[in-house]
Amino acid sequence: MKNILNNLAQLQEIDTQLATIEAQKGNLPQQVKVLEQAGVEVEERLEAATVKLGSDEKELKSLASNSEEYKAKLAKYQDQLYLVTTNREYDALTNEIDTIKTKIQEIRDQHTSISDEVVLLKAEITTLTEKQSELTGTLTKSRKELTSKTDLTNTLQRELEGRREEIAGRLSKRYLRKYERILEVRSLAVVPVKRRACGGCHKQISDQLLYEIKQGNQFIECEGCGRILVYSKNDDESNSL
Numbered sequence: 500m501k502n503i504l505n506n507l508a509q510l511q512e513i514d515t516q517l518a519t520i521e522a523q524k525g526n527l528p529q530q531v532k533v534l535e536q537a538g539v540e541v542e543e544r545l546e547a548a549t550v551k552l553g554s555d556e557k558e559l560k561s562l563a564s565n566s567e568e569y570k571a572k573l574a575k576y577q578d579q580l581y582l583v584t585t586n587r588e589y590d591a592l593t594n595e596i597d598t599i600k601t602k603i604q605e606i607r608d609q610h611t612s613i614s615d616e617v618v619l620l621k622a623e624i625t626t627l628t629e630k631q632s633e634l635t636g637t638l639t640k641s642r643k644e645l646t647s648k649t650d651l652t653n654t655l656q657r658e659l660e661g662r663r664e665e666i667a668g669r670l671s672k673r674y675l676r677k678y679e680r681i682l683e684v685r686s687l688a689v690v691p692v693k694r695r696a697c698g699g700c701h702k703q704i705s706d707q708l709l710y711e712i713k714q715g716n717q718f719i720e721c722e723g724c725g726r727i728l729v730y731s732k733n734d735d736e737s738n739s740l
């Protein structure tokens with residue numbers, strides 16, 4: 500029985516290590532994925548900002564040329580003002596001149612507001628470009644790390660799986676099945692007694708039971724959680740009767 504308990508405890512140790520490896524594995528690929536997603540977002544924003552900048556600059560050019568046209572027209576009408584002979588012609592012409600002045604002012608306002616936007620867009624493009632190169636650097640590093648880490652953990656994993664198979668082979672099917680059934684539900688199947696309590700659910704253990712666990716001649720399951728209880732030498736003092 501002592502051997503069985505010993506093998507079960509070793510099996511648990513290996514399974515815990517394998518679970519840790521699996522958990523660590525899950526983390527880095529996730530980080531790489533997050534970085535890739537961030538890269539895609541930055542690229543999309545960069546593209547949108549660049550397109551907007553292009554259209555704004557085109558709009559500024561067209562506003563400038565419109566403004567030139569109106570200014571030429573204004574100069575022409577202002578010259579004509581000296582040539583009119585009737586009040587009616589004079590009024591019509593000043594009306595026209597006022598309309599053009601309003602139009603020129605509107606264009607000027609539009610030009611100012613788009614120019615402001617262009618300044619902001621250029622700043623945004625600079626920031627995004629910096630962010631993009633930073634992300635590319637981090638991503639390259641993370642991918643490299645992932646590859647080397649994966650190689651390393653795969654080796655370790657294979658090694659542990661080999662040892663697991665060996666230990667599991669020493670156990671009878673009956674105990675192995677029992678162990679695996681508890682593991683499925685509890686994630687830990689074999690727990691040491693800690694401070695006179697179950698290392699899994701902390702249920703207090705009677706002196707009699709503690710004595711039996713210490714003897715190691717029986718297969719004892721915790722009354723609280725059903726885990727297999729083993730005696731831990733490390734915890735000898737706190738468990739002493």
Ligand SMILES: [Zn+2]
Pocket residue numbers: 697698699700701702721722723724725726
């Ligand atoms: Zn328990």
